[in-house]
Amino acid sequence: MSIVIRTELVTPEALVLSEEFMLVTAPGVEGYFGVMSGHAPFVTLLKPGVLSLGEDEDAKVFVVAGGFVEVMPDKMIILTERALPRDQITEQQIQSELKEAHLKLADPDLEPSASAFWQNRIEFAQVCQELLKKQLA
Amino acid sequence: MANLKSLRNRIRSVNNTRQITKAMKMVSAAKLRRSQERALATRPYSLRIRAMIQSLAALAPTDNALPLLARPPEGARKIQLIIYTADRGLCGSFNSSVIRATRARVAQLTREGHQVFLTFVGRKAHDVMKRQFGSMVRDVHVGMTRNLTFDAVERVVTTKLLSDFDAGHFDECHIVYNAFKSAMTQELTWRQIIPATVEQNQAADVEKAVASPLFEPDEETVLAALLPRNIAVQLFQALVESNAAEHAARMTAMDNAVRNAGQMLKRLSTTYNRTRQAAITTELMEIIGGSESLKG
Helix, strand or coil: CCEEEEEEEEECEHHHEEEEEEEEEEEECCCEEEEEEECEEEEEEEEEEEEEECCCHHCCEEEEEEEEEEEEEEEEEEEEEEEEEEHHHCCCHHHHHHHHHHHHHHCCCCHHHHHHHHHHHHHHHHHHHHHHHHHCC | CCCCHHHHHHHHHHHHHHHHHHHHHHHHHHHHHHHHHHHHHHHHHHHHHHHHHHHHHHHHCCCCCCCCCCCCCCCEEEEEHHHHHHHCCCCHHHHHHHHHHHHHHHHHHHHCCCCCEEECCCHHHHHHHHHHHHHHHEEEEHHHHCCHHHHHHHHHHHHHHHHHHHCCCEEEEEEEEEEEEECCCCCEEEEEEECCCHHHHHHHHHHHHHCEEEEEEHHHHHHHHHHHHHHHHHHHHHHHHHHHHHHHHHHHHHHHHHHHHHHHHHHHHHHHHHHHHHHHHHHHHHHHHHHHHHCC
């Protein structure tokens, strides 16, 4: 069996990448988990968090806004609504997104399904901020 | 025979029209390339999420715990249609084919005793149908193609649809749009998105292929989260496909218009030249006639 696992990162707007990695770490709803080749078949939900593909310094790091992961022994599919590469995160953009989300949530006429959407936005922004802080430290 | 001046004006106006249609064709061709890429880029997500639902629905208990998957009651239902057209015209039969199909479907559903609601994405169908079906219109979303992101569709269309569903405003939802096949062809597509359709034999195949995986937290939670995501992505996919198809249709329509204008120009200039020739001949005859009579 191959020592790498083929990983596809898919958003509704594009197939972001399809490459092979030794190790993938993803933010599951019940905690972060790592996947290597030969993992048991496994399906889980993602929460907003940091997805890292590869190991240590070489890892490709994305912030994802929740979604699904399907793991097969030789292949892994990550479906997410939004995947932002680490180097494209800017403080300014995060701030404006946070502001918009807070504003929308303050609206009393907001539909329940929309409030979940904006809540998710806030969590996403918070993860981005934490990641930025860590980078600076 | 028309006089020379009006013919000249006619030629000029046809020529202007041809230039405009030619420019529109170029613009559509450029936009088509971009929108085609977008439409194709959406397919992987949509395919995978549907495959996941297929395999999960086969494993999950078949009771009606999940409203998005549950069969609606037999008999009269409240049916929501979402109609995708362009915001603008001049794209051949692109809009009219959707409108025609929707009319037929609404008539059929009403005849069967269902209550029908319409949501329009894109202005054109609404413009045409509002007089006839005004009381059924629930929402009109205009200008969606200007900001063609998943995010925009989700926050405008999807959240509204899902909260309407939760509130019990309808129990079945279908979408109709022009799917992008190639630059030359669009395919009118109906799709039922609520309740999610699960093809039984396909589901069985998937189940056989994948040894029952582990679920975190559990099958039902995962499936419950997948279903609304699937609706969001289908709504988005319909929009990008429809957008690509619109540009393709406009490009073809404008190409035809340019060709027709060219033919018309050719005919008109032939007539113009003939008329001019005839006028010269008449003048010459008159001069010769005059000088002959002087010789007399």
